[in-house]
Amino acid sequence: MSDTYTQDDQRLKPVPLDLYSWTPLPTSNSKEDTVKICIIPTSTLTVPVKEFSAFAKGDEREDSPCWSFLIEKGDEAILWDMGLREDPQNAPKPIVDGPLKEFIPHPGPGPVSPLKEHGFDFGKLKLVVFSHQHFDHTLPSPAPSILLGPGSLESMRPGFPKDVNSAWPASWLKKYHFVELPDKDTTGLWTSEVGSQPPTSTSGIQRKWNKVGCFDRGVDWFGDGSLWFLDAPGHCPGHIMALCRVTAQPDTYILLGGDASHHQGLYLPVPTEQEDLRSPIPVIDGNPQLALNPELATYTIGQLTRMSKEDNIMAILAHEGQVDGVVDKYPGDLSLWQEKGWKAKKEEDVKRQADARKNTTRG
Numbered sequence: 001m002s003d004t005y006t007q008d009d010q011r012l013k014p015v016p017l018d019l020y021s022w023t024p025l026p027t028s029n030s031k032e033d034t035v036k037i038c039i040i041p042t043s044t045l046t047v048p049v050k051e052f053s054a055f056a057k058g059d060e061r062e063d064s065p066c067w068s069f070l071i072e073k074g075d076e077a078i079l080w081d082m083g084l085r086e087d088p089q090n091a092p093k094p095i096v097d098g099p100l101k102e103f104i105p106h107p108g109p110g111p112v113s114p115l116k117e118h119g120f121d122f123g124k125l126k127l128v129v130f131s132h133q134h135f136d137h138t139l140p141s142p143a144p145s146i147l148l149g150p151g152s153l154e155s156m157r158p159g160f161p162k163d164v165n166s167a168w169p170a171s172w173l174k175k176y177h178f179v180e181l182p183d184k185d186t187t188g189l190w191t192s193e194v195g196s197q198p199p200t201s202t203s204g205i206q207r208k209w210n211k212v213g214c215f216d217r218g219v220d221w222f223g224d225g226s227l228w229f230l231d232a233p234g235h236c237p238g239h240i241m242a243l244c245r246v247t248a249q250p251d252t253y254i255l256l257g258g259d260a261s262h263h264q265g266l267y268l269p270v271p272t273e274q275e276d277l278r279s280p281i282p283v284i285d286g287n288p289q290l291a292l293n294p295e296l297a298t299y300t301i302g303q304l305t306r307m308s309k310e311d312n313i314m315a316i317l318a319h320e321g322q323v324d325g326v327v328d329k330y331p332g333d334l335s336l337w338q339e340k341g342w343k344a345k346k347e348e349d350v351k352r353q354a355d356a357r358k359n360t361t362r363g
């Protein structure tokens with residue numbers, strides 16, 4: 001098959017939901033089997049919409065937030081993504097001359113300053129997780145370890161400037177302690193460091209890849225179903241998502257989608273029996289945008305849709321602007337999203353736009 005794509009390429013067609021198998025999410029045993037999640041604004045990129053959605057009208061640009069998330073359980077905490085560095089001009093040259101020419105950065109202070117302002121105890125922070133290695137998610141880590149998805153490190157090494165094409169500072173690779181989720185072919189219990197990587201909440205934790213929801217590989221990090229890291233490839237090597245149970249009995253979840261999609265229009269609205277109004281990955285000059293493996297990325301975007309079909313799951317992308325002004329931000333938390341109707345509210349625009357397109361096509 002050719003490496004050039006057309007916009008109506010079958011390989012990029014949004015995947016029908018009945019193609020995904022479904023493994024029911026394990027139910028909580030107690031009210032405590034949850035994590036608390038807060039969304040923290042960090043920075044913004046002004047982006048050409050045509051790189052995010054095939055439904056862009058022309059050269060319009062929009063502001064795309066870079067969210068960070070604090071995940072807390074008891075007296076331990078994890079940071080999921082950190083946004084853009086404050087000095088993007090000092091990023092490796094391939095970033096400055098590449099994406100930063102397209103995406104205009106409005107850097108912020110990252111999540112650490114707001115956490116400090118609110119008196120967060122950094123002794124609680126056991127882990128930083130990067131949904132993936134890209135420059136708009138990664139900052140110097142305030143935690144003892146950084147967790148990455150499978151195969152990330154191989155693609156980051158040796159780093160810039162040893163490799164002049166690398167987007168990763170070699171100095172960061174030296175400075176921080178990285179831990180990686182095991183390869184997708186790993187079966188059985190994880191015996192390497194990642195198997196016992198804190199935070200663990202209980203001793204004797206037994207981590208391994210399990211099927212969960214529509215994902216073939218997820219790890220139940222705390223062993224109580226409150227936090228899953230999910231293998232979600234396609235955007236770049238090692239891209240992962242996180243599924244977080246924020247209330248128990250009844251169980252409700254937030255799915256942190258990372259950069260699996262950069263726009264709601266790719267995974268929403270959830271298709272009905274009659275129609276599927278999702279955008280395919282946009283194609284410019286024969287190149288699918290922001291997906292290293294476009295077919296895998298298309299499959300992974302469909303997983304965001306399949307999860308969103310569940311009434312008790314709300315997805316949030318790392319750059320999802322539509323949650324701005326809808327959900328409470330840090331120090332508020334996302335636990336009561338269902339009770340507060342945030343999912344329907346953040347989807348109002350994407351549904352309205354899909355309806356408008358439908359009417360134009362019919363007209």
Ligand SMILES: [Zn+2]
Pocket residue numbers: 134136137259318319
């Ligand atoms: Zn990103």
